[in-house]
Amino acid sequence: MTVPKPEADDVDRRALHERIAADLRDEIMSGDLVPGGKLPSTAQLKERFTASNATVQKALQLLKDERLVVGRAGAAVTVREHRRRTMRPASYMAPAASGEPYRWLTEAARHGTPRSRLLDVAQTRPPADVADALGLGEDDKALLRCQVLTIDDEPVELVTSYYPLEIARGTAIMERRRIKGGTPTLLAELGHPPRLSVDRVSARVPTQEQYTALRLSSNLPVLRTLRVVYSDDERPIEATVMAKAGHLYELQYEITPE
Incomplete structure (x- = not known):
């Protein structure tokens, strides 16, 4: 032939x-x-x-x-020993139990010693896809919380979350400190329990912020996940952009047929 x-x-x-x-x-x-x-x-x-x-x-x-x-x-x-890390996003969607740490920390502990470092808390105009997901008007702002998550002091994920100001105002979400149990737990305590989470995953060339925060060494793509969390009456309460090195991690989703 x-x-x-x-x-x-x-x-x-x-x-x-x-x-x-x-x-x-x-x-x-x-x-x-x-x-x-x-x-x-x-x-x-x-x-x-x-x-x-x-x-x-x-x-x-x-x-x-x-x-x-x-x-x-x-x-x-x-x-390297830990190069086949698979993260399961569904495992840290739900609020943590009373007194328990942020569920991402529990999930990541399977791979090493996890930590989170808060980088910024501010009121800002989010990216267009985030603003659209939260139903914001053209000039509306949201509350931003940005953190980098690490395992064994190696950066794993840059997480930038946005919250409608009418939900965040007057709560610990607006304070520049970590929240025990994470924001899913706090939102549930405030009367906004998560009912639905929708992930949109894409591969992108890293931005300057992602390149620096994740200590990347080349132009290999990052996995960018836009997660929108809805509460009762399909109200969006949180939109998060998560970026991780595409050559180091994969995402695992378990789907049950209806």
């Missing part, structure tokens, strides 16, 4: 070291290269990709910079 010659537009125009890193990155994220396991040797990679030693080393350096693998000159390169 004759394999058709690829059209000019079908050719991968990335540099060879970027293509090698892309294939190895996919194998790490899919589990073919297991956490703690060794990558193929430089000689094996040279043969597999028909590449020079220098090109293979450039590819491996990309993966090291992305915090996917570890290794030093003269030693085997291995996949």
Whole structure:
């Protein structure tokens, strides 16, 4: 069988070291290269990709910079132990039980030591998709709470939440401090229990803020989730933009057929 010659537009125009890193990155994220396991040797990679030693080393350096693998000159390169992190957003949607911490912290504890650091609390005009989700008018503002979530001191997610001012005004949501149990718990206590949560997930090139907060090393996409939480009477009470490194994390949703 004759394999058709690829059209000019079908050719991968990335540099060879970027293509090698892309294939190895996919194998790490899919589990073919297991956490703690060794990558193929430089000689094996040279043969597999028909590449020079220098090109293979450039590819491996990309993966090291992305915090996917570890290794030093003269030693085997291995996949970092925690590189297959799967987060389950549904597990931290509901309010925490009385006296319990924010449910994200409980979920993330499966992977290491989680922490949250509050970056900003302010009244602001949100992005257009957030304003639309909250039903805000053209000049309306919302209350912003921005935090970065970490596991073992490594940034995992940049979380920017917005609340209608008529809900946030006069409550702890407007204070520059962490809220015990998280805002879902406080909102429920204020008479706004979550009834429905809608996630919209997209892959995007990181913004400057995301690049810095997540300590990214390249232009690989982030996973951006816009989550809108509704209470009784389908009233939107919270809209949150969550960004995490797309090459380090995946999202898992469990869906029960109706």
